[in-house]
Amino acid sequence: MKARKYSYHRNxxxxxxxxxPHFVTFVTSHRWELPPLARDAVLKHCMHDDGxxxxxxxxxxxxxxxxxxLTPLRSNAGEYxxxxxxxxxxxxxxxxxxxxxxxxxxxxxxxxxxxxxxxSEEGLAEKTEYICQNxxxxxxxxxxxxYRWLWREEGTAI
Numbered sequence: 580m581k582a583r584k585y586s587y588h589r590n591x592x593x594x595x596x597x598x599x600p601h602f603v604t605f606v607t608s609h610r611w612e613l614p615p616l617a618r619d620a621v622l623k624h625c626m627h628d629d630g631x632x633x634x635x636x637x638x639x640x641x642x643x644x645x646x647x648x649l650t651p652l653r654s655n656a657g658e659y660x661x662x663x664x665x666x667x668x669x670x671x672x673x674x675x676x677x678x679x680x681x682x683x684x685x686x687x688x689x690x691x692x693x694x695x696x697x698x699s700e701e702g703l704a705e706k707t708e709y710i711c712q713n714x715x716x717x718x719x720x721x722x723x724x725x726y727r728w729l730w731r732e733e734g735t736a737i
Contacts, residue, residue, distance in 0.1 A: 608687060617677045639730075
């Protein structure tokens with residue numbers, strides 16, 4: 580069996596650490612602001628493979644970017660799903676849905692994404708709080724519970 584590559588390099592290195600949560604951010608092309616209908620679609624696509632390719636811990640869809648905390652899962656062959664498989668799926672299908680919903684064409688997402696491994700439970704709690712507070716810090720809502728494009732796994736209350 581051929582060894583599977585767990586990192587890839589574009590402009591930024593992307594190193595996958597199996598069984599560890601990762602903090603991921605991806606941004607719209609030219610910082611285009613997603614209308615509410617598009618944010619609904621993005622959240623749905625971010626959650627689509629929860630329990631299949633990834634364990635999603637938290638996600639927030641902001642007007643021009645997305646933050647996720649996720650842990651890659653293993654395929655039936657026992658190999659971890661790669662960032663290309665996980666984020667490529669989310670970004671590709673959400674872009675297609677957004678363009679169809681809005682009757683538009685063109686790029687939705689920047690090619691690159693930012694990611695890093697969270698190394699402890701404290702890191703997971705801190706990053707979960709960070710992304711959940713993002714809509715409040717940006718002045719979009721007064722309390723996290725008011726932001727409809729935010730999801731976090733049960734038991735991760737702020």
